[in-house]
Amino acid sequence: MKVCFVSSECVPYAKTGGLADVSGALPKALTEVGIDVKTFLPLYSTINIDDFNLKPDPENQAIRVNLGRSTHFFNTWKGTLPGSPAEVYFIDCPDFYHRSKLYTNDPDEAERFIFFQQAVLRILQNIRWTPDVIHCNDWQTALMPAFLKMNFRWDRLFEKTATLLSIHNIGYQGRFSKDSIYGAGLPYLHYYPGGPFEFYDSFCFLKTGIMFSEIISTVSQTYAREIQTFEFGAGLDGVLHGRKDDLYGILNGIDDGVWNPDSDSHLVQNYNLDSFLKKKKNKQALLEEFYLPYDAKVPVIGMVTRLAIQKGLDIFRPIMEEFIQQPVQFVILGSGEPEYEQFLQHIAEKYPDKVAVTIGFNEALAHQITAGADMFLMPSHYEPCGLNQMYSLNYGTVPIVRKTGGLADTVKDYHEVPDEGNGLTFFDYSDTELLETLNRALKLFRNKPAWKKMVTRGMQADFSWHASAEKYVELYDVAQKNLDKLD
Ligand code: ADP
Numbered sequence: 001m002k003v004c005f006v007s008s009e010c011v012p013y014a015k016t017g018g019l020a021d022v023s024g025a026l027p028k029a030l031t032e033v034g035i036d037v038k039t040f041l042p043l044y045s046t047i048n049i050d051d052f053n054l055k056p057d058p059e060n061q062a063i064r065v066n067l068g069r070s071t072h073f074f075n076t077w078k079g080t081l082p083g084s085p086a087e088v089y090f091i092d093c094p095d096f097y098h099r100s101k102l103y104t105n106d107p108d109e110a111e112r113f114i115f116f117q118q119a120v121l122r123i124l125q126n127i128r129w130t131p132d133v134i135h136c137n138d139w140q141t142a143l144m145p146a147f148l149k150m151n152f153r154w155d156r157l158f159e160k161t162a163t164l165l166s167i168h169n170i171g172y173q174g175r176f177s178k179d180s181i182y183g184a185g186l187p188y189l190h191y192y193p194g195g196p197f198e199f200y201d202s203f204c205f206l207k208t209g210i211m212f213s214e215i216i217s218t219v220s221q222t223y224a225r226e227i228q229t230f231e232f233g234a235g236l237d238g239v240l241h242g243r244k245d246d247l248y249g250i251l252n253g254i255d256d257g258v259w260n261p262d263s264d265s266h267l268v269q270n271y272n273l274d275s276f277l278k279k280k281k282n283k284q285a286l287l288e289e290f291y292l293p294y295d296a297k298v299p300v301i302g303m304v305t306r307l308a309i310q311k312g313l314d315i316f317r318p319i320m321e322e323f324i325q326q327p328v329q330f331v332i333l334g335s336g337e338p339e340y341e342q343f344l345q346h347i348a349e350k351y352p353d354k355v356a357v358t359i360g361f362n363e364a365l366a367h368q369i370t371a372g373a374d375m376f377l378m379p380s381h382y383e384p385c386g387l388n389q390m391y392s393l394n395y396g397t398v399p400i401v402r403k404t405g406g407l408a409d410t411v412k413d414y415h416e417v418p419d420e421g422n423g424l425t426f427f428d429y430s431d432t433e434l435l436e437t438l439n440r441a442l443k444l445f446r447n448k449p450a451w452k453k454m455v456t457r458g459m460q461a462d463f464s465w466h467a468s469a470e471k472y473v474e475l476y477d478v479a480q481k482n483l484d485k486l487d
Helices: 018-032 109-127 144-149 180-184 205-212 221-226 237-242 276-289 313-323 338-350 363-372 388-394 405-410 431-446 448-460 465-482
Strands: 002-006 036-042 063-067 070-080 087-092 133-137 162-167 202-204 215-218 247-249 300-307 329-336 355-359 375-378 398-402 424-426
Touching: 002 018, 002 109, 018 036, 018 133, 018 465, 036 109, 063 109, 070 109, 087 109, 109 144, 109 180, 133 144, 133 465, 144 162, 144 205, 162 205, 162 465, 202 205, 205 237, 215 221, 215 465, 221 247, 221 405, 276 300, 276 329, 276 363, 300 338, 300 363, 300 388, 313 338, 313 431, 329 338, 329 363, 338 355, 363 388, 375 388, 375 431, 388 398, 388 405, 388 448, 398 405, 398 431, 398 448, 424 431, 431 448
Parallel strands: 002 036, 002 133, 036 087, 133 162, 162 215, 215 247, 300 329, 300 375, 329 355, 375 398, 398 424
Antiparallel strands: 063 070, 070 087
16 A cells, blocks of 8 residues: 655654654554555755755656746655655755744745645656555645645546545644635635635635545544534534544554653663663753752652643643642743743742743753653643653653543543553643642652552553554545545
8 A cells, every 4th residue: 555644744854743743653653564655744944954864856856836826846855764764755945945934924824835735746746656545634735635636636646546634733724815725726616605615714724624535534532522522623623523424533653762761862861660760860860950959759740842822821820839839840841822931931930949941842851851750741721642641651750631632542540540540630621620630649649659550551551653553554445445435
């Protein structure tokens, strides 16, 4: 089976969030189960060609793409996913991808990703490669199903190509002016109130993808249910409910070549379940780095997060100061909305012995916090899958999470199900529930046998990509079967 995997970010090349982790790992895991996968990514200016030993692809140079009345050209570079033969194609068009960030508010944001998607199809045409499935990810690649059914329908190369759209976060929808339909070369006839392209007076890439892909998946079973509800559907709940028979949830895995306490090169001390006592060295090093005093009896709570409202900062802020009066320390890494950055910096200045805050994106520190903390906090309002709770579980760092999306599917509360509990959870999205749960965690931390049980279950849990990759292969088959259904 041949799969064309298209994504706007991919570890280790370009990352703003969990999508990059998935794109860096799933094609590898698919390759390992015998799928022929090619991954496609824009060549952002932040990707250093020499660092990654990328090579120009002689077959695919100076290819033309028309967007409305303008014409653009791109070159192609090739590389692989580290540790895997899985190929990655990079679309090189400096006009579009040499920007200070992966995603922008520039006026041509829609064109940047229309171009990317069309460039991918142009490469497939050039190399005469017919994928059985094009696996699209989020709004940046969600027009591909419509492209195959409309602009590229004439090309028999894609006659048997099905599409699967994975939604990693329904909150990001790619909504643009309807003029972009012209740039995309798609027919206006699908743009009318309530029509497949239209969403609140905009041309919505994600809705278009939901309407035209053979299969839709999202990154946990709970999130697949949640996004069909008013509270979590971000306006697309009705559209998704309309396609509920084709909507599946598959939990992300984690890449244990990157996230494994036994081999993690970012740590001062590697450890595993048998050598768990060595984890302490990472706690000491972490605290030392931030000039926080070390006390084995005082738990450190870690957070690594985008500082966005989705992540629960609005219920954390009101109770943080009350909670911090107790014997507990926080090490927090994040960046995002200025109001939360300022709040956290303020708390760190006020409690220099208890709270360390780093604003920014720092891969090494993310690993060090995951290993050095005793607990990991994720009070998210919604969390499609969430990776950090799985990393934490495998690192013997007990997660404290709100029961939503993938958090609900991976973390079981010790007090609710003592025989399975691997963390602490709460359901109501409220500051009082969060405070109560944090207090429960402090108490439980003093109960060493209970803590050890949670740690052991977490470290033994298997979140490898292998099982998820096999589920995707099943979905690719279903996508193929659905191919004619939507015609
Ligand atoms: P989301 O995609 O919503 O941000 P996920 O939990 O799916 O959330 O994935 C987030 C990924 O990004 C994790 O690998 C996490 O460690 C990483 N991450 C988030 N913020 C930072 C940061 N400030 N520095 C380093 N890594 C971060």
